[in-house]
Amino acid sequence: MTFYGMDTAQVLGESDALEQAARRLEEVMGGLQSSVQSVAWIGPDAEAFREQWDATYRQGESLVLPGLGERSRELQQHVEEQDHASSAEGGGWFEDAMAWLRDTGGDIVDGIRDGIGWLGDRISDGTDWLGDRISGGMDWLGDRVQDGRDLVSTAIDAVKNFEWPRFTEVLVDGATGLIRGTGDVFEALTGIDLKLADDGTGYADAPVAVTPEASGLVPPSDLSQIIANTNQTYGSKETGEVSMSVVGSPPTGVIVNIPGTEQWGPMAGDNPLDLTGNAEQAGSNGWSAGSQATADAIAQLYAQNNIPPGTPLMLNGHSQGGMIAASLAANEDFTSQFNVTNVMTYGSPVDNYDVPGGVNQLNIQHGGDLVPRIDAEGSYMGPGVPGPHGIPLPVPIPNPGELLANQNIGSGNTTTVTLDSPSWNPLTNHGSAEYQNSVQTQLQDPNSPLSQYSNDPSLQPFLTGDPENVQHYTSGVHREN
Numbered sequence: 001m002t003f004y005g006m007d008t009a010q011v012l013g014e015s016d017a018l019e020q021a022a023r024r025l026e027e028v029m030g031g032l033q034s035s036v037q038s039v040a041w042i043g044p045d046a047e048a049f050r051e052q053w054d055a056t057y058r059q060g061e062s063l064v065l066p067g068l069g070e071r072s073r074e075l076q077q078h079v080e081e082q083d084h085a086s087s088a089e090g091g092g093w094f095e096d097a098m099a100w101l102r103d104t105g106g107d108i109v110d111g112i113r114d115g116i117g118w119l120g121d122r123i124s125d126g127t128d129w130l131g132d133r134i135s136g137g138m139d140w141l142g143d144r145v146q147d148g149r150d151l152v153s154t155a156i157d158a159v160k161n162f163e164w165p166r167f168t169e170v171l172v173d174g175a176t177g178l179i180r181g182t183g184d185v186f187e188a189l190t191g192i193d194l195k196l197a198d199d200g201t202g203y204a205d206a207p208v209a210v211t212p213e214a215s216g217l218v219p220p221s222d223l224s225q226i227i228a229n230t231n232q233t234y235g236s237k238e239t240g241e242v243s244m245s246v247v248g249s250p251p252t253g254v255i256v257n258i259p260g261t262e263q264w265g266p267m268a269g270d271n272p273l274d275l276t277g278n279a280e281q282a283g284s285n286g287w288s289a290g291s292q293a294t295a296d297a298i299a300q301l302y303a304q305n306n307i308p309p310g311t312p313l314m315l316n317g318h319s320q321g322g323m324i325a326a327s328l329a330a331n332e333d334f335t336s337q338f339n340v341t342n343v344m345t346y347g348s349p350v351d352n353y354d355v356p357g358g359v360n361q362l363n364i365q366h367g368g369d370l371v372p373r374i375d376a377e378g379s380y381m382g383p384g385v386p387g388p389h390g391i392p393l394p395v396p397i398p399n400p401g402e403l404l405a406n407q408n409i410g411s412g413n414t415t416t417v418t419l420d421s422p423s424w425n426p427l428t429n430h431g432s433a434e435y436q437n438s439v440q441t442q443l444q445d446p447n448s449p450l451s452q453y454s455n456d457p458s459l460q461p462f463l464t465g466d467p468e469n470v471q472h473y474t475s476g477v478h479r480e481n
Contacts, residue, residue: 032053032057175279180198196268198268199289202272202290202292203293215472217472219466219467219469220470222463223362229245229255231318234262235259240478241474241477242297244475245470246301247463248469250308251307253313253461257316258290258316258318260319260347261277263275272479286330287331288324291328294328295328302338310339312339312462313338313342316343317344319430323345325348326343329355343359343361343362344362345363347366348371359413361415363416364450365416367419367421417449
């Protein structure tokens with residue numbers, strides 16, 4: 001049996017599908033229109049996108065949606081004609097219409113589907129583009145907000161961290177500048193360079209192993225014996241020297257002993273442990289050729305003996321030597337190479353050095369020694385009460401044996417022990433040998449502050465009474481200017 005005409009149910013289904021597609025497309029376009037109009041976005045990119053979207057929306061509203069409706073109604077009309085024809089006795093014109101519909105209907109439906117697909121792609125492209133612009137804009141805005149926060153934070157930190165120069169720094173820097181200016185004038189007039197206050201560059205000789213008999217250095221069995229080794233390191237005023245003790249094999253600790261000022265003339269010579277070095281340490285630099293030379297001696301000791309950089313290092317010094325010790329402990333370049341765990345100073349003005357909190361620092365001073373207070377930071381208004389930074393105050397003698405613990409001068413873990421003065425004479429009270437005697441006397445009392453401090457675990461890697469368990473070295477320190 002030959003079939004002519006159409007399956008009306010199938011064509012009606014296609015008509016309904018077109019109507020549903022038109023309604024769904026209209027809903028999607030309406031939602032996108034609301035989103036585009038309501039988004040908070042201003043600028044050239046926003047205007048360009050809205051223009052592009054408006055063109056797409058108008059094309060969909062004026063062409064695509066009406067086209068879908070017309071195609072749906074056209075299919076419904078063909079169904080009605082088919083029903084009418086089927087109720088009659090056939091007709092040639094109807095067969096021609098059916099043939100035309102078979103030939104063109106598929107093309108119409110395919111065209112409509114292609115149009116819907118094209119519109120969907122444009123909508124998707126527009127949505128992606130809008131998302132990228134909004135995301136990029138928010139990222140840019142977020143970066144600018146963070147930049148603003150960083151700027152404000154930096155400004156606040158700068159204000160919080162600002163410090164006026166200390167009274168001593170201003171005084172010493174001014175005096176040093178005056179002396180150097182005098183030297184420059186003299187050189188201009190005579191052609192002779194007196195090297196007045198010319199600190200130059202510090203360097204050290206290669207460390208040499210020495211015996212206790214030849215050097216006078218002793219096993220560092222307690223704090224007084226460590227001070228004794230520093231005292232023994234004092235030499236000729238023309239030749240500076242530091243000594244170093246390597247405890248244990250393999251090493252458990254290294255002690256560096258740095259003497260104080262050995263020359264007091266204004267002309268800077270080969271020995272960096274002089275008046276010029278004192279001025280550089282007490283001034284705003286807080287660093288001298290002596291610090292540089294001592295650091296060089298330590299570096300050479302570690303290198304030639306293959307000492308692991310993590311080995312605990314104790315820096316110990318008297319007067320200017322204590323200043324050098326504290327300046328090394330406060331220097332980030334130096335502490336990044338060596339494991340500085342302890343600093344001991346005696347008779348030293350070291351309050352201006354910002355020693356890290358991980359370093360255990362012990363500052364010993366005689367009550368009648370004025371030198372530890374010339375930096376105008378450790379002056380006392382009463383027992384245990386430091387004076388305002390940068391303001392020199394009268395210095396009454398504290399109580400004998402007074403322990404001022406954890407003052408946190410700078411940011412370090414600092415303990416200051418003030419001992420009974422051995423004399424009325426300030427020069428005697430500053431003497432290195434007098435400090436050794438005072439500390440040795442304190443250690444004989446198990447309840448004294450220094451006896452208690454000696455039990456600190458951080459000190460144990462450096463202490464030994466066995467001469468066979470320690471090797472001593474000396475290294476000449478120099479200045480090139």
